Amino acid sequence: xxxxxxxxxxxxxxxxxxxxxxxxxxxxxxxxxxxxxxxxxxxxxxxxxxxxxxxxxxxxxxxxxxxxxxxxxxxxxxxxxxxxxxxxxxxxxxxxxxxxxxxxxxxxxxxxxxxxxxxxxxxxxxxxxxxxxxxxxxxxxxxxxxxxxxxxxxxxxxxxxxxxxxxxxxxxxxxxxxxxxxxxxxxxxxxxxxxxxxxxxxxxxxxxxxxxxxxxxxxxxxxxxxxxxxxxxxxxxxxxxxxxxxxxxxxxxxxxxxxxxxxxxxxxxxxxxxxxxxxxxxxxxxxxxxxxxxxxxxxxxxxxxxxxxxxxxxxxxxxxxx
Amino acid sequence: xxxxxxxxxxxxxxxxxxxxxxxxxxxxxxxxxxxxxxxxxxxxxxxxxxxxxxxxxxxxxxxxxxxxxxxxxxxxxxxxxxxxxxxxxxxxxxxxxxxxxxxxxxxxxxxxxxxxxxxxxxxxxxxxx
Numbered sequence: 090x091x092x093x094x095x096x097x098x099x100x101x102x103x104x105x106x107x108x109x110x111x112x113x114x115x116x117x118x119x120x121x122x123x124x125x126x127x128x129x130x131x132x133x134x135x136x137x138x139x140x141x142x143x144x145x146x147x148x149x150x151x152x153x154x155x156x157x158x159x160x161x162x163x164x165x166x167x168x169x170x171x172x173x174x175x176x177x178x179x180x181x182x183x184x185x186x187x188x189x190x191x192x193x194x195x196x197x198x199x200x201x202x203x204x205x206x207x208x209x210x211x212x213x214x215x216x217x218x219x220x221x222x223x224x225x226x227x228x229x230x231x232x233x234x235x236x237x238x239x240x241x242x243x244x245x246x247x248x249x250x251x252x253x254x255x256x257x258x259x260x261x262x263x264x265x266x267x268x269x270x271x272x273x274x275x276x277x278x279x280x281x282x283x284x285x286x287x288x289x290x291x292x293x294x295x296x297x298x299x300x301x302x303x304x305x306x307x308x309x310x311x312x313x314x315x316x317x318x319x320x321x322x323x324x325x326x327x328x329x330x331x332x333x334x335x336x337x338x339x340x341x342x343x344x345x346x347x348x349x350x351x352x353x354x355x356x357x358x359x360x361x362x363x364x365x366x367x368x369x370x371x372x373x374x375x376x377x378x379x380x381x382x383x384x385x386x387x388x389x390x391x392x393x394x395x396x397x398x399x400x401x402x403x404x405x406x407x408x409x410x411x
Numbered sequence: 412x413x414x415x416x417x418x419x420x421x422x423x424x425x426x427x428x429x430x431x432x433x434x435x436x437x438x439x440x441x442x443x444x445x446x447x448x449x450x451x452x453x454x455x456x457x458x459x460x461x462x463x464x465x466x467x468x469x470x471x472x473x474x475x476x477x478x479x480x481x482x483x484x485x486x487x488x489x490x491x492x493x494x495x496x497x498x499x500x501x502x503x504x505x506x507x508x509x510x511x512x513x514x515x516x517x518x519x520x521x522x523x524x525x526x527x528x529x530x531x532x533x534x535x536x537x538x539x540x
Contacts, residue, residue, distance in 0.1 A: 387459055392446060397438050397463050 091165040094137070095172070102165055108133070108144075109160035112171075119160060119173070120222035122214075124409035126162040128224035129268050130214045132178070133160045138169030149268065152178075179216065179263040180205055184256055185235050190323040193242045194289055195253050196228075198235040201264065207231060208272035209296030210375070212403070213238075215248070216263040223248040223408060226293035226377065227267065230300050236264075239292035239323075246408070271375055271403040273301045278308065283374045283395075285313040285362055285386060288321060290378020293403060295324060297375055302335055311339045311365075315358030315382075319344050319351035358382070359389050370394035373401075380404035423475035423525050427518065433470045440512040441466045449504045453492055473509065473530045485536035493539045502537060506530050 093100045093111055102111045109131050112119045121131035126146060135156045144163035145153045157178075160171070182205075186198030199215075207213075212226045215238070229237035243249045271293055273282075282301060284294040291314050298312055316322045322342050332340040343354040343361040354361050366372075374390045376383050383404040391397055428435075441463060445451050454462065465488075472478040489497060506527055513523045 384456075384459065388445065391438075391459065392442060397441070397459065400459075402459075 092168045093165065094168070094170040105164060107161050108163040108165060108169070108171060112160065118220055120214075120216060120220045121161060122223050122408040123406040124161045125406050126159050127404070127406045128212075128214060128222075128408075129159060129266065130216075130222035130224055131160040132157055132174050132214075132265065134158075134172045134174060135163075136170045136172070138165065138167055140169070141166060147268070174265065179265050182236070182262050182264050184258050184260045184262065187252070187256065187258060190239065192320060194323055195240045195242070195249075197225075197238040197240050197252055197256075199238070199262065199264070200235050205236065205264065205267075207236075207267035208274075209300035210272035210293040210403075211267035211269040212293070213264045213266035213268070216265065217248065217251065218261065218263075221247055221251075222265075224266075224268075226269075226289075226296075226403065226405075228292035228295045230296055230303060232303075237292075237296075239289040239295075241289045243407075248408075269403060271297075271377065271401040273297045273304065273306075275301075275304045275306070278304075278306050281308045281372045282306070282310045283313075283362070283366075283369065283372050283390070284311065284377075285315070285358060285375070286377040287315040287358060287379050287382050290314075290376075290383075290403075290405065291324065293377050294375060295328075298331070298338065302331070302338060307337065309337050309339065310335075311341065311362075313341050313343065313358060313362050315343045315345075315361070316353075317345050319349070319353055322351075322353060359386055362386075363389060363393055366393065368394040370396075373399045375401045375403075377403040378405055380406060423522065424471075424477075426522060427474050427526075429476065430471070432516075433467055433474060433476065436470055436512055436516060437463060437467050439515060440470065440509060443508040443512055444505065447504060447508060450501050453495065453497065453501070470509075472533075473526050475525070475529060480533075482533075482536040485533050486539050489537045490539055497538065499534075499538065502534055 091102045093102060093108060095112060100111055100115045109119060109121055119131060122128045135158050140158045141163060144158035148157060181202040182199040185200040188196045190196050207227060209230045212224050214222050214224045216222045225238040227236055228239050240249050240252050242253045284297060286294050294312060298310060301310055314322060328340040332338050343356060343358050344350050347355045369390055372395050374395050376386050383402050387400050387402045390400055445454055468478060472480050509530060510523050510527055513526060
């Protein structure tokens, strides 16, 4: 049975147990959230042992090379020494703004103590002082002073509840990251881009659209934002203005319910998208938000002709512990 | 792998165009598979990234390229689908779509026949017989 060496203690790993579950079971308060290898909140550093490949999936090469891995995805095959992420891998920040975007979504602005390099559309793990961690996509673009997150209020959610109801400007937090490959890479300024998301799936898309426009993207850019009801949409004025100022940018919002839609289209988001285009061959796509929507939509975009490698998807996994 | 077979297969893989040919074929083939009513339900709810990686591994093998597939892997990987009713008719459909994909990409019939023969050699493992 493999043993985990952690902070001077030895913990035998149960059959099929992950490093995260083993440490949590033994009362070690390791930060974590999705428990599915996506959010990277449970990043730890390994030494003296073999880290299975699956535990490093999605990590930057620089982190892999230093032995970092995701505790939730690591089922050790032999003894391993694990240490928590040092402050060198985290960035100090302060809450610089809190603003409601609609009844459920809070815009959280953060200012880092030191320059924070990222691509619009990537995500970060946000750590409260006590170690509580959740990952959020960045809605800001790199030249802005502040980082911007869109935080949806989740019933019983520890981090979202704190941010919505208790956190105050100037509160210190830590950031880890950025991570993720869902971002605009200038390379072909003429290719058509399609961005689609529901709820706070808009956050990374809002960054990607503005980043693409700033970098002089010339091809058409279509942004689709879907919600159950008009009250779930947000940044409507900003996006409408952006579309007014850029002839190649098109903003379409859709809602499912058929009462007063407030100017949004009514219907399924995927239908709203696919009815517009005969073929998506040669397009690049970004799909963010609810996992079920992301998975079904990326398949439909692929079947409509988009190359599988041209689809960047970011499914927002819920926290495994509320 | 038998050395004689390895030489033969490397030739086929090279003739088809190697990894670039696999990359070109993956989307065409996978799109057909997902759109085909006979078999698409087996792919409901599967993660597209993982599935595309598996399709690539399968095509690499069928193209006679370097692969790590064993008969046991094939069995394990399809066990849950056999339990859901995967049978010869579905296997036939996949081989048919593979042939169509390669024809669309301009691959010569003689090479398509070789690819189909390699795919065919996995039938009993895939169907867990």
